[in-house]
Amino acid sequence: MIKAMHSFIPFLASVFALQLCTTTAYAAQEQQQPATSVSMIEVKKQTIDITETLPARISSPRQAEVRPQVNGIVMKRLFKEGAFVEQGDQLFQIDPATYEASLAMAKAEVKSAEATVKSLKSKVQRYKQLVKTRNVSVQEYDDVVLELDQAVAQVAVAQTQVDIAELNLGYTKVYAPISGQIGRSLITEGALVTASQTQPLALITQLDPVNVDMQKSGFQLYEFRRQLQNNDVAVDIHYGEDYTETYPLQGKLAFFDVNIDQTTGSVALRAEVENPDSVLLPGMYVQAEVHTGKKDVFLVPQRASTRSPDG
Known part of the structure; x- marks a missing residue:
């Protein structure tokens, strides 16, 4: 029995020595790794334009x-x-x-x-x-x-x-x-x-000014009219292939129909825009970006947000 104990003690000492070396190596490795840097962004309240893009078509007023x-x-x-x-x-x-x-x-x-x-x-x-x-x-x-x-x-x-x-x-x-x-x-x-x-x-055909005829869903009519209330509504015109060209002159909302079309469920809107160079022609399809008002919001940069698997 005493002989067996004498043979086990050297083995136990070897195990303790190996564990001590491993712990020391991990500690050294942790000391070499730098701390993770974290940047901070101050989120401020900003006023932004509320816009809505609607399909539209150019027409002549006369x-x-x-x-x-x-x-x-x-x-x-x-x-x-x-x-x-x-x-x-x-x-x-x-x-x-x-x-x-x-x-x-x-x-x-x-x-x-x-x-x-x-x-x-x-x-x-x-x-x-x-x-x-x-x-x-x-x-x-x-x-x-x-x-x-x-x-x-x-x-x-x-x-x-x-x-x-x-x-x-x-x-x-x-x-x-x-x-x-x-x-x-x-x-x-x-x-x-x-x-x-x-x-x-x-x-x-009268080409200056021209009308910009739009259609808006009647389901969103109440909220849209509330946004337009007491506002001088500006309209930007986008035209060309994929509507990548922006017309240099801004139009103004001139007409808002009070009746909803029973067939399409939409309401007609019309803006008027100056067209001195005859760039916009009757029948042309465009996109109308309607500026319905302004709103105070907190904007978070995209890099500061992440998307989870749930969206």
Whole structure:
């Protein structure tokens, strides 16, 4: 037994020595590792813009079809296709010959009616004296007075025909009803046009300013209107491929419909934006970034946040 104990003591001493060496090695390794640095970020309250991006489409606030108001042959086209025209610019000339003749005839009718009036006035004066001497009857005198009244009325009718003839003659000159960009001519010189035709002669579109038409879900209408209340709402326009281009001029919300579309469940909004260089064209699809207001928030940098497996 004593012999066995003498053989176990050296083994136990070896184990203690090995454990002491391992503990010392771990302690040295821990002393070599630097402490983990931790940075601190002060979170401050900031005011940010609240925006909402909506699909939109450009439209013109004014568009007019140029139409003939009289029949005739188009003699001249007086504008350059695609050019800007001012309201009142002459665009076409229709052959005026027939209308000049009608005006001359109407003026002649006025002169004839006025001559009749002059003659009847003299006759009335003569009959007035003859009635006193009983050389004509009262009935004859009354008949002449009636003829004079009818002749005066005929002068008025003839003058109305002059006015109509002058109006029709004026219609042979076709003017621009509004200012804007005029498209291609839909008729050629030498073509016969009529006042009742369905095809316009040309189309004029106002391009400055333009409308930005948007649709907003009716489910979010209350909150959206609350955000817009008492705010002058600015609208940024993004266009081009993938809407990467930002239009340099900012628009303003000009219209908010009070009715929700029963088919789509959406409400119509409209902004107005200046378009001096005609960058935005009617029919163009854009994105409208509506600035609905401002809000005070605490912003945390992205590097200071982590995402767990649960999101």
